[in-house]
Amino acid sequence: MRTLTERRLRLVGVAAQRAHDRLGRYPASAEQILVDYQGTTRSLIAESLVDAWGNPVQLKAGTSFDALSLGADGAPGGEANNADILLSELLASSAPRPRSPEFAGLQRDLADALHLQFQLDGIDYSHAHWRNSDLSVEQIQAALAGKPIPPKRHGPENHGTEPGADVSRADRTDTEKAADALFGALSGDSMLAKAMGFMMKMLGASSQARAMIKIVLADTLVHADAILQAQPAPLAELMKVLTVDRNTQVIHDLRAIIADEPETRSVAVFYGAGHFFDLEKRICSELGYRHESTLWVPAITIDINETGMTAAQLKGFRALMRRTIEQQLKQLD
Known part of the structure; x- marks a missing residue:
């Protein structure tokens, strides 16, 4: 469930960056993110605005953008599946992959x-x-x-x-x-x-x-x-x-x-x-x-x-x- 939620937050981040590129500011609501999309793509992003436990993803917009899932319990803090998941922390913790020596x-x-x-x-x-x-x-x-x-x-x-x-x-x-x-x-x-x-x-x-x-x-x-x-x-x-x-x-x-x-x-x-x-x-x-x-x-x-x-x-x-x-x-x- 956490892995699925992390993937959804990353997709929300991509959509938010696209909105920023178009508008010059980050979207502060789900509606502002979804306005650019139709059909299956809109459905996928709309689904990603809800975490795997069915709780709405919280958006934070200003000079930067962040998205937050409060975990399984829907409350701040917690441990294991109840722990919060923050998009910015996911991106920061993505360690660079070792450089492949092949086909370079x-x-x-x-x-x-x-x-x-x-x-x-x-x-x-x-x-x-x-x-x-x-x-x-x-x-x-x-x-x-x-x-x-x-x-x-x-x-x-x-x-x-x-x-x-x-x-x-x-x-x-x-x-x-x-x-x-x-x-x-x-x-x-x-x-x-x-x-x-x-x-x-x-x-x-x-x-x-x-x-x-x-x-x-x-x-x-x-x-x-x-x-x-x-x-x-x-x-x-x-x-x-x-x-x-x-x-x-x-x-x-x-x-x-x-x-x-x-x-x-x-x-x-x-x-x-x-x-x-x-x-x-x-x-x-x-x-x-x-x-x-x-x-x-x-x-x-x-x-x-x-x-x-x-x-x-x-x-x-x-x-x-x-x-x-x-x-x-x-x-x-």
Whole structure:
């Protein structure tokens, strides 16, 4: 019950921060939090404004925001399940996770340079109710080689090359070679990746450079789908494997839950944003669900004052960025 209440308080905190970003002040009541939401999202947040024991969550708004559950007894103080639960204390006690040594490289360098948090450092994937719905290494290798994707094996995950696989064979596909280049850069193993990592660390030392990189990154991500669709065939096929083929495994696992686990009443698909254009369409068209509501949670914030530009200069810079991206897309067509 306490764990469920803690999760609800955290969701209330996210919704309150969104209201603050929109209004410039923190919400002082449940109504002020709920006004931005509809459908299922509104229902989830409304449910989170009541703790697991059925008591209303108390809100404290001013220059900061806090949310309080008085515990099972609904009274201040107490011990064990009767003890108060305060959102600010939950956030303060969230110890940083150990940095994962795997799959870091350039991605972690970029996160550190922008004062962001690398995904594998910031997210705990070990929860008992979380399930891995990704392709195995064997399946990804088959897809990259243009072969039929074999059924997923159950057992210890293989994190290396399949036994007997010859990664230096002469008939490797262009898609496999593109994958080598991409994964080598992301892992930080290549000389180019190491040079880029050093450059990022240098740029990250300047608040002005950090702000400018965030603006470039944000404007580029707006066009991410178009950029990926316009890539040469080997890279386009690689992106298909990394998104569409991996989404197919998610759809397969969702079908199994629907068929075999009638007691499971809700499922959350936790994936990178690049997967959801395809995944949402397929969940609706193949599984018969429908989209009801959308909630965006800010992942990157930018202090425009740190750019050192006036509003007019920044507007011109972003317009130049958009024109540059559009010209590159035309060249790729």
